[in-house]
Amino acid sequence: MSDKPVTRRNFLYITTGTFTAAGAASLVWPFVDQMNPDASVKALASTEVDLRPIAPGQSITVLWRGKPVFIRRRTPEEISEAKAVSLDELPDPQDDSARAKNPEWLVMVGICTHLGCIPLGQKGEYNGWFCPCHGSHYDTSGRIRKGPAPTNLEIPDYVFLNDNTIKIG
Amino acid sequence: MSDNYVPKSAVGKWFNERLPLLDLIYGHLMPYPTPKNLNYFWTFGGILTFCLVTQIITGLVLAMHYVADADLAFASVEHIMRDVNYGWLLRYIHANGASLFFMAVYIHMARSMFYGSYKEPRELIWIIGVFIFLLMIATAFMGYVLPWGQMSFWGATVITNLFSAIPIVGESVTNWLWGGYAVGSPLLTRFFTLHYLMPFLIFALVILHVWALHVPGNNNPEGIDVVKGSQDTVPFHPHYVVKDLFALVVFLIIFAGFVFFVPNLLGHTDNYIQANPLQTPEHIVPEWYFLPFYAILRAVPDKLGGVILMVSAIAILAFLPWLDTSKVRSAKYRPLYKQFVWLFFANTIFLGYLGAQVADGMYLIMGRIATVYYFAHFIIILPLLGYIEKTKPLPKSLSEPVLSKKEKEILASGATT
Numbered sequence: 001m002s003d004k005p006v007t008r009r010n011f012l013y014i015t016t017g018t019f020t021a022a023g024a025a026s027l028v029w030p031f032v033d034q035m036n037p038d039a040s041v042k043a044l045a046s047t048e049v050d051l052r053p054i055a056p057g058q059s060i061t062v063l064w065r066g067k068p069v070f071i072r073r074r075t076p077e078e079i080s081e082a083k084a085v086s087l088d089e090l091p092d093p094q095d096d097s098a099r100a101k102n103p104e105w106l107v108m109v110g111i112c113t114h115l116g117c118i119p120l121g122q123k124g125e126y127n128g129w130f131c132p133c134h135g136s137h138y139d140t141s142g143r144i145r146k147g148p149a150p151t152n153l154e155i156p157d158y159v160f161l162n163d164n165t166i167k168i169g
Numbered sequence: 170m171s172d173n174y175v176p177k178s179a180v181g182k183w184f185n186e187r188l189p190l191l192d193l194i195y196g197h198l199m200p201y202p203t204p205k206n207l208n209y210f211w212t213f214g215g216i217l218t219f220c221l222v223t224q225i226i227t228g229l230v231l232a233m234h235y236v237a238d239a240d241l242a243f244a245s246v247e248h249i250m251r252d253v254n255y256g257w258l259l260r261y262i263h264a265n266g267a268s269l270f271f272m273a274v275y276i277h278m279a280r281s282m283f284y285g286s287y288k289e290p291r292e293l294i295w296i297i298g299v300f301i302f303l304l305m306i307a308t309a310f311m312g313y314v315l316p317w318g319q320m321s322f323w324g325a326t327v328i329t330n331l332f333s334a335i336p337i338v339g340e341s342v343t344n345w346l347w348g349g350y351a352v353g354s355p356l357l358t359r360f361f362t363l364h365y366l367m368p369f370l371i372f373a374l375v376i377l378h379v380w381a382l383h384v385p386g387n388n389n390p391e392g393i394d395v396v397k398g399s400q401d402t403v404p405f406h407p408h409y410v411v412k413d414l415f416a417l418v419v420f421l422i423i424f425a426g427f428v429f430f431v432p433n434l435l436g437h438t439d440n441y442i443q444a445n446p447l448q449t450p451e452h453i454v455p456e457w458y459f460l461p462f463y464a465i466l467r468a469v470p471d472k473l474g475g476v477i478l479m480v481s482a483i484a485i486l487a488f489l490p491w492l493d494t495s496k497v498r499s500a501k502y503r504p505l506y507k508q509f510v511w512l513f514f515a516n517t518i519f520l521g522y523l524g525a526q527v528a529d530g531m532y533l534i535m536g537r538i539a540t541v542y543y544f545a546h547f548i549i550i551l552p553l554l555g556y557i558e559k560t561k562p563l564p565k566s567l568s569e570p571v572l573s574k575k576e577k578e579i580l581a582s583g584a585t586t
């Protein structure tokens with residue numbers, strides 16, 4: 001600090017400046033926040049799905065918050081394949097039991113964790129999903145095995161309402 | 170140079186005394202001293218200005234018929250194509266205009282690199298140009314999303330997802346951009362707003378670009394300083410007005426060829442399928458003018474790394490005036506640089522070719538090599554060349570290289586021409 005005395009004018013400058021800056025800064029927020037997901041988008045937050053029509057080895061895709069969600073009724077071979085993998089082989093280690101509440105039903109967001117394309121089912125080197133955009137391979141548990149995607153396919157929040165119905169979100 | 174302008178009409182005089190606008194425009198377009206040896210590569214500045222104005226005018230009328238809503242956008246574009254009077258023409262001009270705009274800007278930038286136009290004292294002209302280029306990229310990308318076809322949708326998805334690579338806040342940032350949890354109507358509406366706005370920002374930057382250019386004046390193929398108003402310069406009008414107009418006419422013939430004969434050649438057929446959020450097209454490719462950068466993105470096996478490298482590939486251009494350590498501007502007098510700059514152009518085109526292929530096997534490996542070379546050009550080759558290259562002697566004036574031996578002797582003996 002300089003050795004000039006603090007005058008009444010200095011005080012007025014600094015307080016005026018501070019209040020103007022704080023006021024302007026707080027006014028920026030509404031302009032930024034208006035772009036965030038709005039109330040009507042958030043209102044669509046959950047989806048119920050009837051599982052009865054799906055036979056083993058079949059999958060369906062439902063839309064949840066504008067995103068595709070894969071629901072796959074896995075075959076016993078797929079389940080055993082998913083369980084047999086040792087965690088050391090996985091770029092994003094996660095046990096199959098942590099990904100499927102009921103091993104027969106795999107429920108996951110069908111969006112490649114690389115840049116958001118939709119992977120194709122029962123394709124790729126691990127017989128799970130393959131993303132054609134930049135070549136990511138996922139296994140029968142939806143875990144990333146090869147390619148540029150950094151993480152496993154995301155598991156959304158869901159609950160089994162009863163044996164035949166799940167609620168996503 | 171503009172002091173001597175006197176409007177002929179009384180109204181002109183009255184106006185100019187109160188606001189010397191005519192004076193300003195006249196000074197920059199008529200007597201403005203220009204090196205006498207500019208070749209056709211110098212006509213692209215004028216062509217680019219024409220492109221910008223064309224995009225603004227056609228865009229404005231398209232916006233009168235277009236609807237920015239995920240449910241209506243695709244149909245409204247078909248409505249423009251089928252129902253609106255001359256809608257097909259306006260849309261084809263706008264779509265092909267964007268491609269030709271990029272063709273012109275790449276030639277314009279290559280010209281600046283070849284002749285060292287970015288060097289002292291023109292660094293700011295170049296940097297403003299890089300910002301114009303950035304805004305052009307953003308504008309063209311957002312514009313391509315508007316017809317809401319499959320490529321629009323999935324291009325938007327892939328590119329907005331780049332932001333999810335940001336550590337920690339990535340997901341919040343993408344949701345903020347989308348105004349939801351996936352690409353949809355909110356994104357389309359905001360992209361339309363920005364696509365409308367940005368060309369006007371480009372326009373403002375072009376004014377700064379030309380203003381900054383008119384301080385030192387044009388560079389030229391010899392890359393030497395010329396004295397304004399000397400034997401080496403000619404007034405902009407009529408010399409370069411006519412040359413620029415001639416080049417523009419040739420450019421317009423090519424433009425018309427695209428619009429009337431192959432209007433969809435540069436587009437992608439998948440974009441005539443309405444966006445479907447449940448199905449990704451087999452092979453997503455961006456517009457041709459983004460391909461080299463797309464190849465760089467895919468060359469890296471890591472998501473964040475790929476994004477950083479792609480952004481750097483553009484950002485590094487802004488540092489070019491300081492990465493190039495040579496004092497000599499024009500490649501004509503730099504035997505090594507001349508070869509390397511051609512190699513750089515070829516490598517960039519090769520990257521563009523790779524960007525259109527499926528990133529697998531050999532293509533991926535070649536993509537990595539070409540990416541490394543792209544950066545090596547800026548970070549290793551250019552800084553070193555300035556020290557090791559033996560440049561050719563520069564001419565003292567623009568006339569010198571074209572004078573006969575006899576004329577030179579006369580000049581040397583002190584006689585005036």
Ligand code: HEM
Nearest residue numbers: 211213214215217218278281286295298299301302387388
């Ligand atoms: C909308 C895009 C652009 C427009 C309308 C535009 C316009 C112009 C005009 C009218 C000139 C003067 C005539 C000429 O030398 O050709 C010029 C010069 C120049 N431009 Fe651009 N430009 C654009 C983009 C760019 C970009 C992207 C760059 C580089 C990244 C760039 C770099 C330069 C340089 C270095 C000069 C000085 C040229 C010289 O005299 O050697 N421009 N520009």
Ligand code: FES
Nearest residue numbers: 112114115131134
């Ligand atoms: S988006 Fe799936 S690999 Fe890139």
